[in-house]
Amino acid sequence: MTPIFKVGDKVINAHEVVPLLADYQLLPQLIREIVIDQAIAEVECTPQEIQSVYQQFFQQNQLTPANLPVWLQQNKISKEQLESKLLRKLKLEKFKRLTWSNKIESYFLKRKGQLDRVVYSLIRTQNPGIAQELYFRIAEGEKSFAELAQQYSEGSEAQTGGLIGPVEINTPHVKIAQMLNSGKPGQLWPPTRVGEWLVIVRLEKLLPAQLDEPMRQKLLNELFEGWLSEQVQQKVSFPPFNGQNEEEIANQSS
Template sequence: MSTTLQIDNRTITAEELVSLLTHYQIIPQVICESIIDRAIATIECTPEETAAACAEFSQQRQLASDTELQTWLWHYGLDQTQVERLATRRLRIDKFKQQMWGHRLESYFLKRKDQLDQIIYSVIQVENRDMASELFFRIHEGEQSFAEVARLYSQGPVGGVIGPIEFGKLPVGLREFLYTRPIGEVQPPVAFGESQIIVRVERVIPATLDETMRERLLQEQFAAWFDAQVEQLPDPDKIWMGASRN
């Protein structure tokens, strides 16, 4: 196993690595990965999973033979056990997420569903209350279409159509207002910030707990767990991580 690292024309010794990690501000990443490594230390993969992960690992690094792999391991100071842990790390993190939160993912989804549902809505935004009332009247009486009024007068998007966008990504006041509006009905002007808006809900798209959503919600909970771990770090480490509130 090599005790030096050759990068381009530079040879880096083991003794230099710590100062380099500090100099290049990689210490926060080391702390992050150490937190995760402790969490997944007892998570194991099957021999088949390990073999598949190692094969993918070698393919990504264009290591076509065992000789090339062994040369690569020597160059970076790793052994076979270490490379297996490295190759399966992503899979072991996924297994950790499933172990921790997979059994209660449906209840978490239902709790979040109001924010995950998507909406498509049309909006006309003007500064003047009287103008907003006049424009609403024109639309309501069929004198002009919503899209035409939006194109001619609105300060917002051309055509006035926004979405699909998740309810949770909307400003709180607008989200609460839109969530209870009937689909297809033009709403009278309401104040929003310093403007007046006329809105019409075009479509609501309910969120579903498909595979993509499952992965997203698992990652949300993993991120919350990770933030909680950072809060428990000693103050010097938290300062490195930019998490200190002092």
């Protein structure tokens, strides 16, 4: 047995590490990071790119080279560890761009229907009579949706006058999302059963997704995460540890 470290009176031996990581649900993250390290090992960064990532770090943390030592001490990290962390982040982002940048446009078109955002108003109640009455009062303009939502809605949306969003169109309950996806701004739906609730919904705004820089980064991350999940499934195998077979440890890490 080879001791690795000690916690209180408990000595952790080498053969115990992987089963412990699996037991505490830490093994999946470790595997991910190892797969990432293998993927970015050959990525080269220019001096300009390295300088840029340092500048971003200093700006984000409101630091200068003069007060960096204090920050390092407060965060219990060495300068070498910080440099390694920043370089790894840079190489990972460059790996994403090199691998998937030319696929972003087609992926955006494929995903656009789910990326469009909406602003909508919602009232929910469990009382059918109240739901019907509120719907007619809104439809006839007797009172505003916001006033009635504040007074009668039984969910947290009452605090915002029933207003929700902007949110991606697939964020609400699937039944509400289908209504919003087929509607036009200003459309009001009569009381509709959604689970235990009767809901009154009005579409306020439809905000079509745009392929701007934040959206590009979001899609780049999605493509990377999909690839990473596949890599973890394909590449990882487990020899027996401490009486556990490969299947048992794999199940613990999933």
